[in-house]
Amino acid sequence: MWPILKQTTWLFCAQIFTRIISFFYTIYLARTLGISDFGLFTVAMVYFSLGSSISDFGFNRFFIREVARDSKKMEELLFNVSFLRLMATTGMFLFFAAILYLFDPDRVRTNLILIGVMAVIPQSVGQTLDAVFVALRRLQVSAVSLLIVSLTTATVGFVLVTKGYGPFGAITALLIGQVAYLLVLGLFLEKWHAKIISSIKLSVLKKITLGALPYGILGVMGLLYFRLDTILLSYMRGNYETGIYGAAYRFLEAIVFIPIAYSSALFPVLSKLHDGHIDQVKKLYISSVKLMGILGLLVVLGYILILPWLIRYFLPGYIEALNIVIILSLAIPFMFLHVPAVQVLFSTDKYLKWVIGLSFITLGFNLVANLLFIPVYGLYAAAWITTLSEALSFLVFFIFVKIKILDKT
Structure with missing residues (x-):
């Protein structure tokens, strides 16, 4: 448990600084852009996140798991994973461009989205390089790179938006920040004398895919x-x-770094323990649930007590967001408690098909509920459905882990 917490501390500290930067940067953008333009920027950021997930498509998690088990695989896997991610990102960008220009009449929104998706290209390679340090449990490198990308994005964004470039300035800053992220990680790997360029092998590409x-x-x-x-x-x-x-939602995202940082340290450890140390997996899961549960409750209390004052003081034009923040804060304990179960199941191939099936259930509920209620109740429906979806997700995966792992002798 202690090595995990020690590694988590690096990311945790870096994330605290990046979230502080992000907090003031978000307030600046929200106040300067206005509600409608901030809404456009928000949608572009959602597509950036979606593009990031598609470009990764599990390659990084597979890479981390394999290298954590055998570091000799690193050089061969690194180049081939980078190649696959670049191909996926290029294809995704072309697909989004075609679909959006054909079906979205709002050209401003379309152009913002495509700049956001373009930022995924440098990010995809950067994240693959970062996975090397995660797999080898050198999270201090990840921590430094996170700080640099956050500072770069916020600084460039502040300059461009101040000069009147609006949401285009903010989304361009995202692209520049991701380029900085790639360059920094490349320099770290070069300093570490890691071999980045290798040969592309169809057999390796197939295995990775x-x-x-x-x-x-x-x-x-x-x-x-x-x-x-x-x-x-x-x-x-x-x-x-x-x-x-x-x-x-940005306030909810601001604390996601806590479970993410813990997950980054937990996953490589669980990947090794699954090979013949199931009792230790159980102990680690139980202790992780206790830790995440306590942290989740503390964060909720902080949100309910502090955020209303912050919004009234810093974002008076967004006073309507107050009730939404309170509703979304109820999802936090479930988000935190959900993390250990997901990492336990992800760290082995044994349960992945089950996880996909269970995820379809939770995603199905989320999709159907949003389609039914957002047209009528708008953002209030979205907030309540997010909270209920998190509660359902925690319940479903906790029951599964209990039956398949905890109750087995």
């Missing part, structure tokens, strides 16, 4: 699960409600 496929399906499903409401709000209720909801 088949091994990553379950993670990829789950990654895209997970992103849709989290972002579907914002996309539907944009097309069904317009930029104004999307801007209000986007501002509220």
Whole structure:
């Protein structure tokens, strides 16, 4: 447990600084852009996140798992995974460009989205390089690179938006920040004397694709699960409600770094323990649930006590977001408690088909509920459905882990 917490500390500290930067940068954007333009920027960011998930398609998680088990595989897998991610990103960009220009009449929104998707190209290679350090448990490198990308994006965004470039300035800053992310990680690998360029082998590409496929399906499903409401709000209720909801959702996103940081340290450890140390997996899961549960409750209390004051003081034009923030904060404990179960199941091939099936259930509920209620109740429906979906997801996966792992002797 201690090595995991030690590694988590690096990312945790970096994420605290990046979230502080992001908090003030988001407030600046929300106040400067106005609700409608901030809504446009929010939708572009959702497509960026969706594109990031598609370009990864489980390749990084597969890479981390394999290298954590055997570091000798690193050089061969690194180049082939990078190649696959670049191909996926290029294909995705062309697909989005064709679909959006054909069917979306809002050309401003379309152009913003495509710049956001373009930012996935440098990010996809950067994340693959970052996976090397995650697999080898050198999360301090990940921490430094996160800080640099956050500072670069916020600084460039502040300059461009101040000069009057509006949401285009903000989304261009995202692209520049991802280029900086790639360059920094490339310099770290060069300093480490790691061999990046290798040969492309069809057999290796096939192995990576088949091994990553379950993670990829789950990654895209997970992103849709989290972002579907914002996309539907944009097309069904317009930029104004999307801007209000986007501002509220940013506060929820601000604490996701806690479970993400813990997951990054937990996954490689669980990948090794699954090979003949199932008792240790159980102990680690139980202790992780306790830790995440306590942290989740503390964060909720902080949100309910502090955020209303922050919104009234810093974002008086977004006062409608207050109730949405309170509703979304109820999802936090379930988000935190859900993390250990997901990492336990992801760290072995044994349960991936089950995880995909269970994820279809939770995504199905989320999709149907949003389609039914967003047209009528708008952003309030989106907020309540997010909270209920998180509760359902935690319940479903906890029961599965209990039956398949915890109750077995």
